[in-house]
Amino acid sequence: MNEKEFLDWCKEEVVKYTNNHLDKxxxxxxxxxxxxxxWACKTLQNNKALLSTTLFDGMYYECTYNGDKKEMYIDAYKKWENYKVERTVKS
Known part of the structure; x- marks a missing residue:
């Protein structure tokens, strides 16, 4: 599966998931x-992509394609917060 085919499939699945979970x-x-x-990456016969939508719902999707099994797995995440962490150096 090439990158374009994979990303098109990912987008189709994210659309299905999102539309099925939106408030009717x-x-x-x-x-x-x-x-x-x-972000997307292809390693050997496997693919992984991180996707989101233009909705302000904080959702994030991770699509992983297992080329050996010809299966895709999708994780749907909700962004809870984003905060800064500073590293302190001990003397």
Whole structure:
């Protein structure tokens, strides 16, 4: 599977997941144009991509393709917070 095929598949699955989990009373649906790739990597026959959407819901998706088994696994995450951590150097 090449990178374009993998990313298209990832976006399709993120659209399905998102649209199935949106509040139906909001009358909102997303398309593949609303999904963007943050990072992707291909190692041997395997692929991994991190994706998000243009929605302000804090969701983040990790798609992993196992080329040996021809299976993709998707983890859906919610961003809870982002904070700065400074390293202190001991003397």
């Amino acid at each position: 009373s909001d009358n909102k649906q997303i398309t593949k144009d609303d999904v963007f790739m943050v």
